[in-house]
Amino acid sequence: MNNEHEAVIFQDYLARNPNKRYLIKHLTIKPLHCSLMFFRLVSEAAVTRNLETFDGATAVTRNLETFDGAVEGTQFFRALFQLVESRGVEKLRILPGAWSHSSVYDKLLYRLRHSLEEVKLTFQGTDYESATTINNWIVPDHLDDFKKLRSLTLSSYMHDLEGTEDILKGCNHLQELTIHLPYIDEPQDISTWLAKSVKRNETLRTLKIIIGQNYEAHLLDYYLFKYPNIETIIIEKINTREPWGLSYYTHAIGIEDARDILSKIDSIPFFFLKCVVQQDDIQEIIALLKSDGYNASKERDISTFTKTILQVGSSDTVSSEIISVVKRPPPLYVLIPGYENNSDV
Structure with a gap:
């Protein structure tokens, strides 16, 4: 679902056909600059124990497996967390990325640490959270608790190289990494720091690096030292262009x-x-x-x-x-009966 209109159609269909929601295993939403109210309603209808992938956010049952996409704000994830808790969702392998990391998103990720194969972390900066709140986040320092984690996307405007290493050193079984660190200063003695402080990872096979405004050679040296088997x-x-709408020119x-x-x-x-x-x-x-x-x-x-x-x-x-190691089904567009003249959902 790409917009509120499609969410309204889908939510109405599920309301009229409640048994259909248990068939949903994979869901993708990409709401850009619109109200999330109807996306939350779809989540309430479709998040079941069967859900496995959620490439966005809107249909939580126990059958849900993938739920992919990117979402703004915390209210949506607060509602999703309550659904995951109340419905015993344990199969989610993919969860929507938050435009900026928050306490509720942190809590939701950690709640699903035993099933998630893919995690997306975006840190916009300290202006968005207090220092106390940031220090209480669990996920950045405990990715080693995510035993099935295979794919990580990390975009940070607030971590230096040492802070980035503190996050990545817990990803012991990571196979693919996409990373964007726009502003990174070089440690005073990069060679010594690499040898003494960096935990090498021999499982990573695919690495995607998004470079900021300037090319920093030491940053590439760090990645190649840390991941020798790429x-x-x-x-x-x-x-x-970031999900929240700002463009950064290189x-x-x-x-x-x-x-x-x-x-x-x-x-x-x-x-x-x-x-x-x-x-x-x-x-x-x-x-x-x-x-x-x-x-x-x-x-x-x-x-x-x-x-x-x-x-x-x-x-x-x-x-x-990137051909991801985390498997997703091919996109399926459904024309809902009664809405033949509207766009596919």
Whole structure:
């Protein structure tokens, strides 16, 4: 469900067909800038013990397995937590990501720690929570309690490199990681810090890095040291639009930074770099990278007409899309009887 209108239709259908809600195992919602009231009503109808994946948030029964998406605010997750508690939901493998981490979302994640295979953590910054509240969060320091965790997405505007390591060191069985740390300062002695303080993880196979405004070489050094057995690495340095609506524009990189990044990752079996470069430089950069033996090409121009996107891969078939280890069913769009003239839900 992508909007309130679709949620109203679905909620009305479930209200008229209450037995259908127990058939729901996988649910995706992506509400953008709209009221969540009807999404909460759908959650109340559909969250059962059968639910396994919830790629958004709206249909909680015990059968629910996946519930995917991204949601703003805490009221929605407070209602979802109450449903999970009251209905004994134990199968949820995927839960919607919160636009910003909060106490109630933290509590919900930890309540489902025995079943979750995928966790999404977004930390907007200390302005959104008091220091006392942040110190009381459980999940960031206890990801080792999530025994089935295979996939983590971490985006933080408030953690330094040491704080990031404190979170990641608990993910002992992680197989894929997507990480976005826009503003990170380098420790005074990065080599010593890596050797003494970083817990290496040999299970991770897929790593996706979203670079902020500037390319920080030490940050890439940290990831590659921490995860020595990576088989697929994806690096993006492109303009980012966060779920809460703000856009973060990245600086273009030149041939020196592009070569530095590629020299660090070209020994990995599957690698892909996607980055913003100046439009006037694109042809020269492509020619130089091709002379180095890389598969380099221009993806597209950016709307500013002064910059363009360069892509470099280990082969022509490698892309920036991750094939997740956490299995989701293919999208199913249902035309609800009585609403033939409306958009699919």
